[in-house]
Amino acid sequence: MSPTKQILEEMEALRAIRRDLHAHPELGFEEHRTASLIAEELSRLEIPHHVGIGRTGVVGVIEGRSNSLGRSVGLRADMDALPLQELTGLAHQSRCSGRMHACGHDGHVTMLLAAARYLQQTREFDGTVYLIFQPGEEGCGGGRAMVEDGLFERFPADRVYALHNWPGLPLGAVSIPSGPAMAATDRIRIRIRGHGGHGGVAPHRTVDPVLVAGHLIVAAHSIVSRNIDPLEAAAISLCAIQGGDLERGFAVIPEEVVIVGTARSLRPEVRDLIERRLHAVVQSIAESFGATATLEYERVFPATINSTEEARFANSVAAELFGADKIIAHPRPSLGGEDFAYMLQQRPGAYIHLGSGSDVGLHNPHFDFNDELIPIGGALLARLAERALPSS
Structure with missing residues (x-):
């Protein structure tokens, strides 16, 4: 039976679930309504499930016919x-001020529920499928929380798969790199301390942290171009700066400036080099102006590394289901971060980019998940399970 065809027959209900989730977004580890909706749907499907895994996560369990x-x-x-x-401005737009599903996780939940419907109805596989609904992916480390809460001890999957809707790729295109799929994600916080004063009367008597910040920003952004092999993938972005009073401090040199940003890399050696060079740049530039500076370098997520066999397997399943022309021949990793990395540190598996055909990028206030992707992603997840657990 074609999972795509069966899921298409239930699209009205699945679309309603997706749009309900979109209208009621919840932040990391606050997904109580979302988890309840998932649990209710699994109960309706008579799928045994467990709640509170990694705080607000849910895991469903489907047994095959054998x-x-x-x-x-x-x-x-x-x-x-x-x-x-x-x-x-959509009819189903967020009803929660300051919160929205701008990354498509409402669609990801719906695609997994679509796969759950199909797998529970057919059960044409030999083994056990674990449906892992993870909280707190957006910088909260929900994947790590589930692993630390005994995810794989309680639900011992041999391998794991996840997918993410991907604007910029044609609808239904499948990109599955072997090796790094998503970057190690690090948080940078630089605090520069100087000596404030009057910007017009006596700037020479100050140690200007704004001036230091300017030089530091330029130098930090040169690390990738001058310290890292140009054939490696890496990024340093200092994204926000705060110091002084923008309304009344036009002639006041402040005592302190804070800069925050991120660093991304695919290989541990590159990650180590970025951190080492940033420490050196921050200290040397601050000292050259008579200021002091500290760098807080937080390693947020490791790189998401697809295992070779599972990436090859997932590509073959996608080609069987959608046709070889839908497979990106030379997939490229992304420098986005993804805490599915923690699960892939424990089990072999693959992280899949699934083209949404959208022109609006992720994390954009105008973003909405493309519902046409529900039967595509749901079918791919279901068929991955069936092919991983073939019936004899």
Whole structure:
């Protein structure tokens, strides 16, 4: 039976679920309504499930018609929204001020529920499928929380798969890199201390942290171009700066400036080099102006690394389901961050970019998940489970 065809027959109900989730977004580890909706749907489908995994996560368990070899596979979807004011103007736009599903996690949950419907009805596989609904992907480390809460001890999947809707790729296009799929994500916080004073009368008697910040920003952004092999993938972005009073401090040199940003990399050696060079740049530039500076370098998520065999397997399943022309021949990793990395540190698996055909990018206040992707992603997740656990 074609999972795509069966899921299409239930699109009205699935679309309603997706839009309900979109209208009621919840931030990381606050996904109580979302988790309840998932649990209610799993109960309706008579799928045993467990709640409170990694705080607000949910795991459903579907047994195949047989389990002769004790095999199992995990399928994961993230649940949380972003702290962003929605500007779509859609009928189902967020009803929660300052929160919206701008990354498509409402669609990811719906695609996994679509796969759950199909797998529970057909059960044409030999083994166990674990449906992993993960909280707190957006910078909260929900994947790590589930792993630390005994996810794989309680639900011992042999391998795990996840997918993410991907604007910029044609609808239904499948991109699955072997090796790094998403970047290690690090948080940068630089605090520069100087000596404030009058910007017109006596600037020479100050140690100007704004001036230091300017030189530091330029130098930090040269690390990738001058310290890292140009064939490596890496990024440093200092994204926000705060110092002084913008309304009344036009002639006041402040005592302190704070800069925040992010660093991204695919390989541990590059990550180590970025951190080492940033420490050196921050200290040396601050000292050259007579200021002091500290760098807080927080390693937020590791790189998301697809195992070679599972990436090859997922590509073959997608080609069987959608046709070889839908497979990106030379997939490229992204420098976005993804805490599915923690699950892939524990189990072999693959993270899949699934083209949404959207012109609006992720984390944009005008973003809305493309509902045409529901049967595509749901079918891919379901078929991954069936092919990973073939019936004899």
